[in-house]
Amino acid sequence: xxxxxxxxxxxxxxxxxxxxxxxxxxxxxxxxxxxxxxxxxxxxxxxxxxxxxxxxxxxxxxxxxxxxxxxxxxxxxxxxxxxxxxxxxxxxxxxxxxxxxxxxxxxx
Amino acid sequence: xxxxxxxxxxxxxxxxxxxxxxxxxxxxxxxxxxxxxxxxxxxxxxxxxxxxxxxxxxxxxxxxxxxxxxxxxxxxxxxxxxxxxxxxxxxxxxxxxxxxxxxxxxxxxxxxxx
Numbered sequence: 001x002x003x004x005x006x007x008x009x010x011x012x013x014x015x016x017x018x019x020x021x022x023x024x025x026x027x028x029x030x031x032x033x034x035x036x037x038x039x040x041x042x043x044x045x046x047x048x049x050x051x052x053x054x055x056x057x058x059x060x061x062x063x064x065x066x067x068x069x070x071x072x073x074x075x076x077x078x079x080x081x082x083x084x085x086x087x088x089x090x091x092x093x094x095x096x097x098x099x100x101x102x103x104x105x106x107x108x
Numbered sequence: 109x110x111x112x113x114x115x116x117x118x119x120x121x122x123x124x125x126x127x128x129x130x131x132x133x134x135x136x137x138x139x140x141x142x143x144x145x146x147x148x149x150x151x152x153x154x155x156x157x158x159x160x161x162x163x164x165x166x167x168x169x170x171x172x173x174x175x176x177x178x179x180x181x182x183x184x185x186x187x188x189x190x191x192x193x194x195x196x197x198x199x200x201x202x203x204x205x206x207x208x209x210x211x212x213x214x215x216x217x218x219x220x221x222x
Contacts, residue, residue: 004150031208043151043199043213050208086150094139094207095164098150 003027006087006099013106019074021102023087026068030094034061034072035086037101043086046072077106110134112214114200120220126188129217132181133202137212139163142175142185143199145216151199157183158206190221 005024013019025032034046047054047061049070054061058077063070070089074081084101091097113132121127133140139158143151154173156164160180168175172191177183187194197216203209 033211035211035213042215043201045210045212048208048210088150088211090208092207093163094156094203096141096151096153096211098152100148100150 002099003097004087004089004099006085006102008102009100010103011105013077013104015078015106015108017077017106019077019081019104019106021072021085021087021104023070023072023089023099024068025070025087025089025097027089027091027097029065029089030092031090032063032070033088033090033096034070035088037084037086039083046085074104077104079106079108082106112200112202112212114198114214114217116217117215118218118220120222121190122222123192124189126186127190127219128187129185129198129200129219131183131185131200131214133183133200134204134212137202137204138180138206139203139209140177140183141199141201141203141211142183143201145197145199147196154185154198187219190219192221195219195221 031050037043058075060073086101087099142154145151155175157177175185199216200214
């Protein structure tokens, strides 16, 4: 069983749509990271959160520690949001567990 | 602030040859990671350093892979001899401290083994 499960694996949306990517994990964590990877590009950290909710521009990340679940929301999606989004919980020893990612394509 | 620097960006070698990748983390970052990312998969940890000490190398194929961070700053990852299945992107990442913190990635080094 994978420690991290993301859904959906692939997602295609029309520009302007509200998008949700879900992440469930089975390990005990100190924090959870959401990462963004553009094709052929490096990985950028979007959020690090250990409780509640964080917002940055059109991106919102939430986490429920008791249910071991996190979501990444994108409001008013744009073609430049097309990327792979990776959920990465980290335990207290700073060991990261990476999901396989959600590939998002936003069509103009 | 300069980001995590990696080189080379791309490398093509034949199987059984050797290759080395270099990473310079953000200045002052204590923790450095090397990950292997095969196409369509999430990153897989190869080795984690805190300063110049190894914290976790349990998934490093030690018969062919080696890594060092001698002065606790930059790091080198070597593969010798390379196999076809080593074709992947090798990502270096760093963190400021030794506990929870934001992760900063380099652009990666894409290796193709023919």
